[in-house]
Amino acid sequence: MLLYHRIVPRLLSLPSSPTSKLLVRPSRLPPRRPFLPRCAALSALAAPQTVDHSDAEESADHLDAEEPQEPQEPQEVQVKLPLDRLFLPPGASVTPGDEEVVTARVLKGSNIVLGTYARGDAQVVNADFIKSSVRPDDCPRDGLPEFALVGRSNVGKSSLLNSLVRRKRLALTSKKPGKTQCINHFKINDSWYLVDLPGYGYASAPQVARKDWDEFTRNYFLSRDNLVSVFLLIDASIPAKKIDLDYASWLGQNKVPMTLVFTKCDKRKKKKNGGKRPEENVECFQSLIREYFEAAPPWIMTSSVTNQGRDEILLHMSQLRNYWRKH
Numbered sequence: 001m002l003l004y005h006r007i008v009p010r011l012l013s014l015p016s017s018p019t020s021k022l023l024v025r026p027s028r029l030p031p032r033r034p035f036l037p038r039c040a041a042l043s044a045l046a047a048p049q050t051v052d053h054s055d056a057e058e059s060a061d062h063l064d065a066e067e068p069q070e071p072q073e074p075q076e077v078q079v080k081l082p083l084d085r086l087f088l089p090p091g092a093s094v095t096p097g098d099e100e101v102v103t104a105r106v107l108k109g110s111n112i113v114l115g116t117y118a119r120g121d122a123q124v125v126n127a128d129f130i131k132s133s134v135r136p137d138d139c140p141r142d143g144l145p146e147f148a149l150v151g152r153s154n155v156g157k158s159s160l161l162n163s164l165v166r167r168k169r170l171a172l173t174s175k176k177p178g179k180t181q182c183i184n185h186f187k188i189n190d191s192w193y194l195v196d197l198p199g200y201g202y203a204s205a206p207q208v209a210r211k212d213w214d215e216f217t218r219n220y221f222l223s224r225d226n227l228v229s230v231f232l233l234i235d236a237s238i239p240a241k242k243i244d245l246d247y248a249s250w251l252g253q254n255k256v257p258m259t260l261v262f263t264k265c266d267k268r269k270k271k272k273n274g275g276k277r278p279e280e281n282v283e284c285f286q287s288l289i290r291e292y293f294e295a296a297p298p299w300i301m302t303s304s305v306t307n308q309g310r311d312e313i314l315l316h317m318s319q320l321r322n323y324w325r326k327h
Ligand SMILES: Nc1nc2c(ncn2[C@@H]2O[C@H](COP(=O)(O)OP(=O)(O)OP(=O)(O)O)[C@@H](O)[C@H]2O)c(=O)[nH]1
Pocket: 062, 063, 064, 065, 069, 151, 152, 153, 154, 155, 156, 157, 158, 159, 160, 172, 173, 174, 175, 176, 177, 178, 179, 180, 181, 197, 198, 199, 200, 263, 264, 265, 266, 267, 302, 303, 304, 305
């Protein structure tokens, strides 16, 4: 069963903007747990565990070959967000006086609060390609929890997957849009899946094929019981696009739980791309999405070149997964 009705209560029940439309609304609230002081997961955040892989951390020479970029320094400064913009993890709640503790537990470059369900199982120890499917019915049936990566063609879904598993070419990437064309399952640590999906929007493939991918991808979202959350990737190096806002809105309307992942945060601002820095584009997307959602969806800034956000996404996935397993 989709985690939506379990995940939504993560959303802070603080006053939302009076103009916001209600597209996401909790259907049922589980018992709230008080926020606990520092836990093991928090220390893992402060000093993320690393795993030694033979092919780990290779140079990202497959990334944007046509457009060499000098990576920006990863954003180390954590902007303090107001409580109503934070994403509270499942099973957590804020009680008066807790505010300082809560803001100290926000994952770097995100609005995601680290809760008690994040465990030492966050890091990827092994990752294997399992299968490609074109129908949701053909996907693995072992019931393990999974996270799907979706977004416009070329936004960096396959590159993010490779960054998360610290492998260079586990998922195939290309500077030409339309590379991934199936539902690709990768098993992580023999206990959960990352799912790489075809992109929407522009693709150098015939219209009929694109329509087909869009259809089976959306069917997959609507029918996959063990889908813990969708990770909707948004290119932070360009201004917000309507197609991405529409996709986020569609996921919200269909009660598919979602995390927004801003990609390519290493890219410098370019005049032809609107002349804004990635952080400015992220802020702009946030303000637009607030018009669609009652409560802030979780979001995080990433780069597959600098690996910004990698450990933070894995911790976020860990807490969602462990909550899902227990409920
Ligand atoms: N600078 C930079 N380039 C990136 C980043 N992530 C991906 N790219 C580049 O963007 C292009 C597309 O990457 P992919 O990972 O293949 O994108 P995708 O979303 O899987 O694309 P489709 O499978 O076609 O839908 C490649 O040239 C990547 O090298 C990033 O974080 N920073």
